[in-house]
Amino acid sequence: MTDSAKKFIKAPLGIYKRIKIKAFILADYLASLGEYWLGPNGSRSSPSKRLIPIGKPPADGTTPSRIAVFVAYSKRLTRSNKAYLEALNKAGFAVLYINNETTEEGDLNGISNLSWRAFDRRNIGRDFGGFKDGILLLLEEGHLQRCQLLCIVNDSMQFIPGRNADALVRSIEEFATSDRKALFSHISHQIQTHYQSYFQILKPDVFLSRPFIRFWKKYLPLSHRGHCIYNGEIELSQQVYRRFNPVETLYTSDKLLEAIERSSPEKTGVLAEEVLRLMPSPARTAQMKKIGYSLNQLMAKSDKQEALSRVELYSVPDLIENGNPSHIAAFLYPFYLHCPFVKHDLGTAGSYTMAQAISLFKEALLDSMGEEHQEEVKALADDFRDLIYARGVPLSYNNRLREAALKGITGAFVYPSTYQ
Numbered sequence: 001m002t003d004s005a006k007k008f009i010k011a012p013l014g015i016y017k018r019i020k021i022k023a024f025i026l027a028d029y030l031a032s033l034g035e036y037w038l039g040p041n042g043s044r045s046s047p048s049k050r051l052i053p054i055g056k057p058p059a060d061g062t063t064p065s066r067i068a069v070f071v072a073y074s075k076r077l078t079r080s081n082k083a084y085l086e087a088l089n090k091a092g093f094a095v096l097y098i099n100n101e102t103t104e105e106g107d108l109n110g111i112s113n114l115s116w117r118a119f120d121r122r123n124i125g126r127d128f129g130g131f132k133d134g135i136l137l138l139l140e141e142g143h144l145q146r147c148q149l150l151c152i153v154n155d156s157m158q159f160i161p162g163r164n165a166d167a168l169v170r171s172i173e174e175f176a177t178s179d180r181k182a183l184f185s186h187i188s189h190q191i192q193t194h195y196q197s198y199f200q201i202l203k204p205d206v207f208l209s210r211p212f213i214r215f216w217k218k219y220l221p222l223s224h225r226g227h228c229i230y231n232g233e234i235e236l237s238q239q240v241y242r243r244f245n246p247v248e249t250l251y252t253s254d255k256l257l258e259a260i261e262r263s264s265p266e267k268t269g270v271l272a273e274e275v276l277r278l279m280p281s282p283a284r285t286a287q288m289k290k291i292g293y294s295l296n297q298l299m300a301k302s303d304k305q306e307a308l309s310r311v312e313l314y315s316v317p318d319l320i321e322n323g324n325p326s327h328i329a330a331f332l333y334p335f336y337l338h339c340p341f342v343k344h345d346l347g348t349a350g351s352y353t354m355a356q357a358i359s360l361f362k363e364a365l366l367d368s369m370g371e372e373h374q375e376e377v378k379a380l381a382d383d384f385r386d387l388i389y390a391r392g393v394p395l396s397y398n399n400r401l402r403e404a405a406l407k408g409i410t411g412a413f414v415y416p417s418t419y420q
Contacts, residue, residue, distance in 0.1 A: 181247055
């Protein structure tokens with residue numbers, strides 16, 4: 001069979017597959033609406049009914065000056081979450097731990113020791129549903145009105161202890177004494193400019209404002225991925241966060257550019273190969289013949305094992321700003337900006353091969369924690385490996401279209417072209 005004949009056959013199959021995925025997404029959205037309006041944990045329930053206390057209750061009813069709403073989705077206290085909670089404690093936050101799963105009995109004490117209060121939650125609305133319940137509970141009990149810093153995070157990121165975690169704690173302290181009203185980890189310019197919801201710290205000007213309170217009171221906690229992204233993450237930025245200035249974003253393309261320039265030997269520049277190896281594999285983009293100018297610059301220099309000039313180095317922020325920064329800069333930020341966060345879904349998104357993601361994560365752990373912590377590094381790397389392999393790659397969902405639609409695996413990662 002000729003190549004043209006194969007393409008002729010594949011085209012209708014590809015269209016049929018996309019239609020099926022869209023149909024599953026729509027069906028899931030309608031089901032999530034039904035769950036909210038008709039189910040026992042939706043409109044007929046409340047935060048206090050959905051939140052089930054676990055572990056030890058707090059010793060008294062006083063309000064901590066810093067509160068972190070930490071939304072997890074795990075039956076156990078993972079090594080990553082433990083390290084994350086320890087860093088939040090080090091930064092002075094009393095943790096309101098909300099688990100959208102049922103916590104195993106053996107981990108209750110560990111969570112209690114790291115938390116101010118802890119709950120299992122009847123899961124409706126995913127992480128944004130957990131954020132809503134935590135914030136409204138704090139508001140109802142009067143704690144929100146009395147605290148000075150509110151941190152809102154989830155466990156969708158694998159955490160890197162050591163130097164990277166310490167850098168985050170220092171950044172929090174600098175923010176606390178600054179005139180900035182909010183602190184975010186990542187900013188994305190895809191769809192609409194918005195702050196990504198993995199990590200946010202707010203001052204009272206923001207979290208006691210009418211737009212903030214109104215948003216959370218009106219937000220419908222639907223268990224639908226697209227709803228959480230568009231009506232949750234993006235709308236929260238549009239309706240609330242972008243009204244306040246100045247704010248600070250920790251990991252950005254301009255800060256990365258400066259860090260790479262500082263790290264390169266004087267006059268020789270940084271090797272393209274060293275930068276490209278930390279970025280998503282360009283194989284799929286090349287196979288689909290969608291390599292844009294910026295990616296081509298990096299690949300050409302890398303193939304020749306040459307250094308990037310200052311002009312050519314601009315290709316890196318060009319790719320980050322036109323794509324998803326938590327994927328394109330997944331390891332650039334940890335290595336150059338000491339970011340302690342790495343996304344869980346690098347394999348399922350197809351941005352990194354599983355082997356590449358695991359290898360780079362272990363290298364990032366060693367870089368942050370040091371050779372003297374080999375055993376802990378291995379344990380954290382093994383946790384990440386187990387997670388990556390359990391989730392699989394885009395091909396793993398080729399015949400499981402409904403599951404792919406629910407998890408947002410509607411296509412494998414391809415590098416963006418500028419203004420595409």
